[in-house]
Amino acid sequence: MRRxxxxxAAVPAGLVTLAACGDxxxxxxxxxxxxxxxxSASAVPPPKLVDGPLPAITAGTKFGEKPTVxxxxxxxxxxxxxKTVIAGNGxxxxxxxxxxxxxxxxxxxxxxxxxxxxxxxxxLLIQLAQGTIIDGWRYALAGRKVGSRxxxxxxxxxxYGKEGNPQAGIKGTDTLVFVIDVVDSFNSRxxxxxxxxxxxxxxxxxxxxxxxxxAPSITIPKADPPKxxxxxxxxxxxxxxxKAEQSVLCQFEGKVWDSGKTFQETYGSGRLAQFALQQMEQxxxxxxxxxxxxKVGSRxxxxxxxxLGYGDNPPSDGMIKKDSTLVFSVxxxxxx
Numbered sequence: 119m120r121r122x123x124x125x126x127a128a129v130p131a132g133l134v135t136l137a138a139c140g141d142x143x144x145x146x147x148x149x150x151x152x153x154x155x156x157x158s159a160s161a162v163p164p165p166k167l168v169d170g171p172l173p174a175i176t177a178g179t180k181f182g183e184k185p186t187v188x189x190x191x192x193x194x195x196x197x198x199x200x201k202t203v204i205a206g207n208g209x210x211x212x213x214x215x216x217x218x219x220x221x222x223x224x225x226x227x228x229x230x231x232x233x234x235x236x237x238x239x240x241x242l243l244i245q246l247a248q249g250t251i252i253d254g255w256r257y258a259l260a261g262r263k264v265g266s267r268x269x270x271x272x273x274x275x276x277x278y279g280k281e282g283n284p285q286a287g288i289k290g291t292d293t294l295v296f297v298i299d300v301v302d303s304f305n306s307r308x309x310x311x312x313x314x315x316x317x318x319x320x321x322x323x324x325x326x327x328x329x330x331x332x333a334p335s336i337t338i339p340k341a342d343p344p345k346x347x348x349x350x351x352x353x354x355x356x357x358x359x360x361k362a363e364q365s366v367l368c369q370f371e372g373k374v375w376d377s378g379k380t381f382q383e384t385y386g387s388g389r390l391a392q393f394a395l396q397q398m399e400q401x402x403x404x405x406x407x408x409x410x411x412x413k414v415g416s417r418x419x420x421x422x423x424x425x426l427g428y429g430d431n432p433p434s435d436g437m438i439k440k441d442s443t444l445v446f447s448v449x450x451x452x453x454x
Contacts, residue, residue, distance in 0.1 A: 152223070152244075152252045152296075165198040165257055165276050172199050172269050173226070173295060181206075181267050182220065184236035185297045190226035190271070194293040199271040200258040203297075206265020211303050213260050216245045216367060216390065218302040218452050226271060226293035232286040241301050243367060243392075243454045252277050259298070268298045302452065304367060306388045307331035310417040310449035312353035317419075325352045325419050325447045333385035334417065336373055336447055343375045343443035348421035349408035352447065355415020360453050362410050365394040367452040375421070375443035381433075390451070402427055405446055414453050420446040 171194065177186035181204050211217060218241045222234035235242050246256050254272030262268050272294045274280065282290040309329040317324050321341055326334030334352075360366060368391050371383035384391050398406035404426030412418050422444040432438040 152255055162253065162275055165254070165273075167257065168195055168197045168199050169201060170199050171195060172201055172271055173229070175203065175269065175297060180204075181265070181299050184220075184234065185222055187222065187224055187229065187269075187295060187297060189229040190293065190295065194226050194271050194273065196273055198254050198258055198273070198276055201269050202262060202266050203269050204265075204267035206263040206267075206300060208264025208266075208300075209303055211246065211259055211262050211264070211300065212305070213246050213256060214305070216243060216304040216452070217259060217300060218243050218304075218454075219298050219300045221296055221298045223294055223296045225288065226295050230287065232288060240454060243365075243452055254294070255296075259300070262300060264300050264303050266300050268300065269296070270298070271295050304390065304451045306369075306384065306390060308390075308449075308451055309369065310353045310355060310415055310451070312351070312355035312413070312416045315351040315354050317350070317352065319350075322348060322350070322421065323419060323445050325417065327353055327417070329353070331369075331385075333371055333383060334447055336371060336445060338373065338375055338378050338445060343423070344421055345423055347404045347408060347423065347426055348419065349412065350419045351412070351416055352419050353415075353417035353449075355413045355450065357414025357416075357450075358453070359411050359413055360395065360409055360450065362395055362406075364453045365392060366409060366450055367392045367454075369449040369451065371447050373445045374438055375445055377437070379437060381435075381437045381444075402444070404444075405448075408446070409448060409450065412450060414450050416450050418446075418448045418450065420448060422446065 171191050173188040173190050175185045176188050178184045220235045220241050224231040244251055246259060254276040258270040274290055277294050278288055280290040282288045309331050311329055314327045324337045328334055369384045370391055371380055371385060373380050395406045395410055404422030405420055408420035424441045424443060427444045428438055430440055432440055
C-alpha cells in the first residue's frame, strides 16, 4: 500500500462531490496536506512575511529534486520567513486555489525530516483554504508562481500551535522548515487542456471543446440511450492514466439523458469536485469505471446506464429516476 502523508486535511468548503448528487453540498473525500490543527488555529492574525533567516539547501538544489536542508542557523524569526529559491513563470497562486506540489518538511532546531512527498513519487494536492492547511502555507504560497521552489520557516503560531503535532514528532515550540516545489495550480476557472478528439457517433451526446473554464455545451440526441457504459475522450490530455485507487480533482457537469436537465455541476459554482474513484464505485459505479484509465488533462464524456448509476436508490430530489441514464462531461484536472 502506498504510504500517504502523515498530515491529512479535511475536505475544504470549496469542494463538491457526487456522493450526494443533486444537493450541492460538500462531500466526504480527503485531501493530503499539512492540516490546520483546529478551527481556532486559523483565527490568528496574518503573519508578517520576512526574507529570513532560512537554512541552506545543501543538496538536491534543482526543481523537482528531493532537497537536503541544513539545521536552522541560530534562532528562527518570530515571523514567517519565506523565499523563492527558484522562480517559476506559471500562473500566480491565490488563496483558495488548489496547489499540486512536492514538499519536504523538517524541524528547525534539529533538521529532523518529519515528512516529504518526494519519496512517495507523487505530488500532494492541497487547497490554500482557511482551516484546511496550516496558515503558514496559506500566506507564504499566495502570490508565488507555478514552477517555483519556495522555502519557508513557520513558527508555531502559524503552524500547529501550542499543541504541536505529536504524530509527526512536532512539539508546540517547534519552528518548521518547508521546501516546496509548486508543480501546478487549479481553481474554478480551470479547464482540461487536451487536444480535441473527433466525435463522430451520432448516437452519442456531443460535448463542447472550449477551454476557458466555462461549462462546455452538452447536446443529447433524441434517441434511446446506449445500454452499456460509454467513456470517450472529448479532449485528450497527455498526463498519466488514472488508476482505480487514485482520487481525482475535476470540473464536471451531470445531465439526465431523457430530460436533458443538469442535476449537478461545478462550472460557475466557484468550486471544484474531488473524489476517490473507489468511493465513487459505491455511488455511481459507471462514472468511476469510465474515468479509470483516462489521462489527466482530458475532458471525458461518460454515459452511465441506470444499472451502473444510482440503480434503485436515486437521489431524493426526483430529477433522477430509477431507470435514468446519466450523461457526464468531466475535466480531469489532477489526480493523486
